[in-house]
Amino acid sequence: MSFINYASREINCKIVYYGPGLGGKTTNLQFIYAKTNPSNKGQLISLATETDRTLFFDFLPLDLGTVRGFRTRFHLYTVPGQVFYDASRKLILKGVDGVVFVADSQEARMDANLESLENLKINLRENGFDLMTIPYVLQHNKRDLPTAVPVETMHRMLNVKGEQEFEAVATTGVGVFETLKAVAKLVLQELSKR
Amino acid sequence: MAILSQSMVIYEEEFERISSVLARLWVDANAKIVFLVDKNGQQLAAKGDLDKVDTTSLASLTAGNVAATDGLARLIGEKEFSILFHEGERDNIHISIVGQRLILVVIFDERSSLGLVRLRVRKAAAELEEVLSQMADKAAQRGEEVVSPFAEITDEDIDNLFSE
Numbered sequence: 001m002s003f004i005n006y007a008s009r010e011i012n013c014k015i016v017y018y019g020p021g022l023g024g025k026t027t028n029l030q031f032i033y034a035k036t037n038p039s040n041k042g043q044l045i046s047l048a049t050e051t052d053r054t055l056f057f058d059f060l061p062l063d064l065g066t067v068r069g070f071r072t073r074f075h076l077y078t079v080p081g082q083v084f085y086d087a088s089r090k091l092i093l094k095g096v097d098g099v100v101f102v103a104d105s106q107e108a109r110m111d112a113n114l115e116s117l118e119n120l121k122i123n124l125r126e127n128g129f130d131l132m133t134i135p136y137v138l139q140h141n142k143r144d145l146p147t148a149v150p151v152e153t154m155h156r157m158l159n160v161k162g163e164q165e166f167e168a169v170a171t172t173g174v175g176v177f178e179t180l181k182a183v184a185k186l187v188l189q190e191l192s193k194r
Numbered sequence: 195m196a197i198l199s200q201s202m203v204i205y206e207e208e209f210e211r212i213s214s215v216l217a218r219l220w221v222d223a224n225a226k227i228v229f230l231v232d233k234n235g236q237q238l239a240a241k242g243d244l245d246k247v248d249t250t251s252l253a254s255l256t257a258g259n260v261a262a263t264d265g266l267a268r269l270i271g272e273k274e275f276s277i278l279f280h281e282g283e284r285d286n287i288h289i290s291i292v293g294q295r296l297i298l299v300v301i302f303d304e305r306s307s308l309g310l311v312r313l314r315v316r317k318a319a320a321e322l323e324e325v326l327s328q329m330a331d332k333a334a335q336r337g338e339e340v341v342s343p344f345a346e347i348t349d350e351d352i353d354n355l356f357s358e
Binding site: 001002003004005006007008011012014042043045047056057059061064065067068070072075087088090091092094095177181184185188189191192 | 202203209210234236251254258
């Protein structure tokens with residue numbers, strides 16, 4: 001839920017990166033963090049296990065500059081992708097303004113993608129949102145891997161409502177900012193409709 | 195309450211009132227820092243030695259903490275745990291839920307005590323709830339007539355954000 005502060009002329013929006021475990025959600029945030037001007041970002045917080053798997057969430061506050069005299073801040077969150085952390089995932093979707101689904105392009109992860117997408121629909125609904133109406137983009141990550149299935153297949157299996165899709169290699173940053181920009185744009189457009 | 199499903203909007207007047215409640219609490223409770231965040235992790239206002247901490251991260255982690263504790267409460271059939279307390283070697287954190295959607299956080303050290311903080315927080319929470327319900331009334335009154343400052347946002351405006 002965006003938060004508009006007229007006193008300090010700020011607007012804060014929340015974007016959640018969703019997707020199956022080991023799909024590259026945290027890597028997206030790490031790349032954004034590494035490439036953003038220090039004055040425009042806060043700390044990257046990662047609540048992870050000893051083996052660097054996301055336990056609760058990653059969090060990165062980003063300052064995108066000014067729109068119509070309001071400072072525009074985006075709070076980026078990732079969810080823990082592993083199936084058994086479902087209770088935590090549900091909590092993180094609370095008050096979300098936009099969602100990025102980070103799909104893993106490897107053939108062997110296609111079932112995990114589908115399961116996570118289904119889980120996203122359910123958890124959004126439980127938080128009072130609908131995937132069909134919420135600002136949403138789809139990222140096909142790990143396009144560099146030899147086992148990656150064709151984008152057309154990804155599109156056919158994962159695209160739910162004609163949302164924008166981005167091919168990405170999060171480790172090197174390919175497609176990362178394009179994805180962020182697209183979802184941020186959708187969120188701001190949604191705000192303008194209210 | 196319809197307001198829960200909408201964006202939260204805060205205007206100058208309420209912001210001033212909230213800030214003055216926090217300022218008083220900060221003094222009365224002998225606290226190092228007091229701040230108010232919403233349950234989604236957005237910081238509303240803060241008072242105290244703020245340069246020493248990253249308040250944005252503090253806000254987000256507090257909300258995560260409260261969300262996880264809420265989840266725990268529901269699991270065992272409680273509505274919520276309205277107060278959380280973390281005790282450290284030097285500093286302690288007192289977290290309480292205000293008006294169901296806000297979180298009031300007080301960070302204090304040995305110059306204060308848990309008893310004093312709890313007492314002062316109770317008073318401040320009541321005042322904050324009043325401001326909150328005023329905000330809700332105002333939002334309901336203004337209803338449709340409020341035009342979002344983003345109503346006339348253009349694609350160009352948005353593109354400009356990413357131009358660098």
